[in-house]
Amino acid sequence: EDEEQKALYAKYFPDGGGSIFTFEINGGQAEYVRVPYADNGLTPIPDNVSDEQALFVGDILATGYWAATISEISEEDTVLIIGAGPTGLCTLECVQLYNPQRIVVCEADESRRRFVRQHYPDVKVIEPTECLEVLKSLTEDRGADRVIEVAGGEESFELAWRCARPNAIVTIGALYETEQILPLPWMYGKNLTFKTGGVDACDCDKIMQLISEGKIDTTHLITHRFPLSRIQEAYDLFANRSDNVIKTAIHPD
Known part of the structure; x- marks a missing residue:
């Protein structure tokens, strides 16, 4: 750690506990x-919830729950989720809790599109190049009522607001490497509401209860399992997106 990071850590955590987004206690991925x-x-794990069922609660599942909650989804809505990576799939699990009329998932990667079709047969799965036209045909040329962007690309950010109908809510759950620009002249008349920010992870107890009740299940996202002694191999697999990986789980040796 450099001196600046140490100073910031000491400022925010004088007692050595807690964490904020980029400053945390080392050693979280250890035995x-x-x-x-x-x-x-x-958050306590209920007796009827396994470790793998609870694995994503504190991070990507909390993100998906937060994104779905702030999107104000109703049963009449067409909801578009852009991105079918692990966070997008957790978002999909949580969007389903609201029983919208239609869920559309837009994903560039063919293996991930197959994964969504396999595990979520009632969800419409499309490619980015066809997203606008398909949504128009599904919604009588209106566009999506709710758009949740979790892909995190420059093109996906633009696609999000383009696919939204007038007066829609666009929720940004993605992280971007560069600044994104709102081209307001192009958006004139759409009257969009954008919602974004850091994930609120204060609902982990609610999420855990939903898992306990069988209303959320993310165990199928774990496509690969490794012992702790092979964690570097797991990192390499995930970083390179090899072997159609979605998520890896690390178990004690």
């Missing part, structure tokens, strides 16, 4: 972890 103030920061 044993000491968590300061665990009685305040952790």
